[in-house]
Amino acid sequence: MPDSTSLRQLIAAEAKALGFSDVRIGPARIPESSRAELDAWLAEGCHGSMAYMERHADLRKDPALLVNGALSVICVRLPYWPAQATDADTQLRNTEGAYVSRYALGRDYHKVIRNRLQKLADALTKKFGSFNYRACTDSAPVMEVALASQAGLGWQGKHTLALNRTGSWYFLGELICDLPIEADPPIESHCGDCTRCIDSCPTGAITSAYKVDARRCISYLTIEHKGEIPEAFRKAIGNRIYGCDDCQLVCPWNRFTTDGDTEFAPRHNLDNASLLELYAWDETEFLNKMAGSAIRRIGFEQWQRNISVALGNATPTEPIINALNDKKAHASTLVKTHIEWALAQLTAPR
Template sequence: GRDYHKLMRNRLQKLATQINDEVAPLGYRVFVDSAPVLERALARNAGLGWIGKHTCLIDRHGGSWFFIGEIYIDLPLPIDTPASAHCGTCTRCIDVCPTQAITAPQRLDARRCISYLTIEHDGAIPVEMRPLIGNRIYGCDDCQLVCPWNKFAKRTDEADFRARNNLDTARLDQLFAWDEAEFLRRTEGSPIRRSGHERWLRNIAVALGNAPTTAETLSALQTRADDASPVVREHVQWALGQHGQR
């Protein structure tokens, strides 16, 4: 399947072309997580929703399980009324965060966020964060899973958002065995590829370190005890140490 960013950009490009057909000439640029655009603030100011305490945009009719795309255009448009907030006294997202990354309403410490640590962060994951990551190897959405507004979220039928290559049922030891070629093949068209093979193995090593001590887990870790990557080796040694302490 195609990468979801490309899918959304194509749809926004089509919309921009339709606008251009009506009011040409039009200057515009399309964004979908492709530039440092303050999209949540813009969406709030456009009345599309409010920024929740977990820092995600919330639509009262659809929750927060959606992507935001933008078309910057050079047309003068009517100014919308900003959306009002409706989180009230709820603090479920703050309370559930495994690493307490939400330090205050609408304030997130990315250095503690599992999504940042497993996807964007390069190099070693801070040791104190590793036990808190559990078995999460690519991101974390606990703050959205507990949000009451997501009871209004609707599952999409778009094929590009479905699980692929049995990633939703695979075991950690199976994923840890992928070489780089297999990783690239199995993550083609998926945002998981953004992490790269080294981070992928690093993350799984942490998850295996947090897993129950079994022969399969220890055997999987031992296969990469001498991995070519210093980052992977260090996390494997940490994981084996965790099992040794038990």
């Protein structure tokens, strides 16, 4: 069995070479307080239609159910802040422009992180022999923020995301493994009295500090939620067609972010596209252009649903009303419902 110091040295060197901005080691167990919070959150139904959250709750609460004999979790952060992108506030204020969450402007982080974690595992195997592991990003049933926090990779912000003194514009990844590695200590929270993320949320989804009701969250509504978007939230969605960053954009620690990995630089002008330009895509164009992007996962119907809502929140113009009417003629029932809502907004007396 390799000694912990040699393992830690190799992990640190490899993680750096792979572009991870931080790496910390934590134990392969979830603190009791985090497990209780997950149970209460699920019991209240805050996960909305994400049935898999409930189905996989046991796996989330125990990393050893994912990896036999799990002892340690190697937690990594990969920066994604797209420094070259059109300014987020500018794009959010442009009601004819489409706002796409900063993390989704470039390549799909799932693949990028999994590939790099695999390389990390390969390097460890080469040096120390084979071991049990699983590389995870947020598609695996893992309590990422709890694991990252106990490993000292950051602290949990009041918006529930992990951050440290360089902010929260970072993807998290984990290599759960059966290697005995000395753990890092957790770091202190520096949220203090700040409540900016809570105060800025357009839909009041951060119902109290450290608790997000997904059913109200624009990220959930535009990405995870498959059906109709409840009318109560459509206006607040504004021009956000994929995700929402408001709670992070206001966080004071994000002033100190580092630039993102080049994989996450904007593609297809997603940082400054107009709603009408994206609405004009047919399904083939959507699938082709979104190949290699996390956005492809929501599918064309949801994409059109989201843009229809955003168009309903735009300043009414003839081209926008015409585009909605044209689309309506061939749209699915789901999309049509949102188009009708949008047209009613645009043609209502002001």
